[in-house]
Amino acid sequence: MSQVQQVTAVGSVALDTLDTPFGRVEDAIGGSISYISAVGGLFAPVNVVAVVGDDFPMDEYDFLHDRNVNLDGLEVKAGDTFRWEGRYHEDMNIRDTISTELGVFEDFQPRLPLAAREARYLLLANIHPALQLQVLEQMTDPRLVAFDTMNLWIDTVRDQVDKMIGKVDLVIVNDEEITLLTGRQSSLAGALELAKTGPRYVVVKKGEHGALLVGNDGSIFICPAFPVAHPKDPTGAGDTFAGAMIAYLAATDDIGMFNLRRAMVYGTVAASFAVEDFGLNRLKSLTVNEIEERFRLFRSMVEF
Ligand code: AMP
Numbered sequence: 001m002s003q004v005q006q007v008t009a010v011g012s013v014a015l016d017t018l019d020t021p022f023g024r025v026e027d028a029i030g031g032s033i034s035y036i037s038a039v040g041g042l043f044a045p046v047n048v049v050a051v052v053g054d055d056f057p058m059d060e061y062d063f064l065h066d067r068n069v070n071l072d073g074l075e076v077k078a079g080d081t082f083r084w085e086g087r088y089h090e091d092m093n094i095r096d097t098i099s100t101e102l103g104v105f106e107d108f109q110p111r112l113p114l115a116a117r118e119a120r121y122l123l124l125a126n127i128h129p130a131l132q133l134q135v136l137e138q139m140t141d142p143r144l145v146a147f148d149t150m151n152l153w154i155d156t157v158r159d160q161v162d163k164m165i166g167k168v169d170l171v172i173v174n175d176e177e178i179t180l181l182t183g184r185q186s187s188l189a190g191a192l193e194l195a196k197t198g199p200r201y202v203v204v205k206k207g208e209h210g211a212l213l214v215g216n217d218g219s220i221f222i223c224p225a226f227p228v229a230h231p232k233d234p235t236g237a238g239d240t241f242a243g244a245m246i247a248y249l250a251a252t253d254d255i256g257m258f259n260l261r262r263a264m265v266y267g268t269v270a271a272s273f274a275v276e277d278f279g280l281n282r283l284k285s286l287t288v289n290e291i292e293e294r295f296r297l298f299r300s301m302v303e304f
Helices: 032-040 058-065 114-118 129-138 151-156 158-165 175-182 187-197 237-252 257-274 281-285 288-302
Strands: 007-010 014-020 023-030 046-053 074-077 082-088 095-101 121-124 144-147 170-174 201-205 211-215 220-223
Touching: 007 032, 007 129, 007 237, 023 032, 032 046, 032 058, 032 237, 032 257, 032 281, 046 082, 046 114, 121 129, 121 237, 129 158, 144 237, 151 158, 151 175, 170 175, 170 237, 175 187, 175 201, 187 201, 187 211, 201 237, 201 257, 211 257, 220 257, 237 257, 257 281, 257 288
Parallel strands: 007 046, 007 121, 014 082, 046 074, 121 144, 144 170, 170 201
Antiparallel strands: 014 023, 082 095, 201 211, 211 220
């Protein structure tokens, strides 16, 4: 019998300004950690490792206490919270970064509380690879280390990104990033190539077109996205996907290929909720039952 394991996640906590064809919000609570912990906590205990400024409205995180999220590793520092502004095109697969202000992230030195160090599942969400490495080095004995990144780090600190890829079990990137990393236009070819460089699994996210999972033994799983007719804001879909996926793996404590497939479907289903409203709005009210119901619906949609 497997037992529920804990997740540690490091990433950004942000105040986001989001502009989509369906509206605009300013200073919405965001950053990868917000999405990961909001959804991850529905599956397994999550230890957060991140930093905010003293301007951060901490009461916005009250709902996380009921979700098994441990905020002891969320450092509050004098200064400004990380801020990010993004604008989506009519085709919401395309997004421009309007501004990034690092604030207290600039000189963040993650120090993990004991519970965070001892978790068996580690999600290194998108932050500078040097910070990801600092967190990885503090872990006692992680069973599965998952890694996300972004074009900014691939373009500016490629050697550090490559070093991290050599140390992790599961790489989760999007189709633009797999092309940047491997030079392959085909995400399948890119994922197969990357899986030969160390990770046991590579996942490529393709937004509304679903995701691809490749094992280092060459095995392949394709996962469509759960169809959403009226998405309002895609921000955080990738983080929600990764958060649900890793927390499901921790909850089941099984990192075999078949369970990875199922975890991916949970990730896809969770992400479909995230895009239905701005920022964290939809995830705040999300329940396990709603996820399970959509999981069953997903299964009926791909059966033939
Ligand atoms: P996603 O839509 O899954 O790519 O994630 C969007 C989230 O990433 C937003 O809430 C942003 O605050 C956060 N973000 C954007 N740029 C960065 C960055 N350079 N470092 C860390 N987090 C970022």
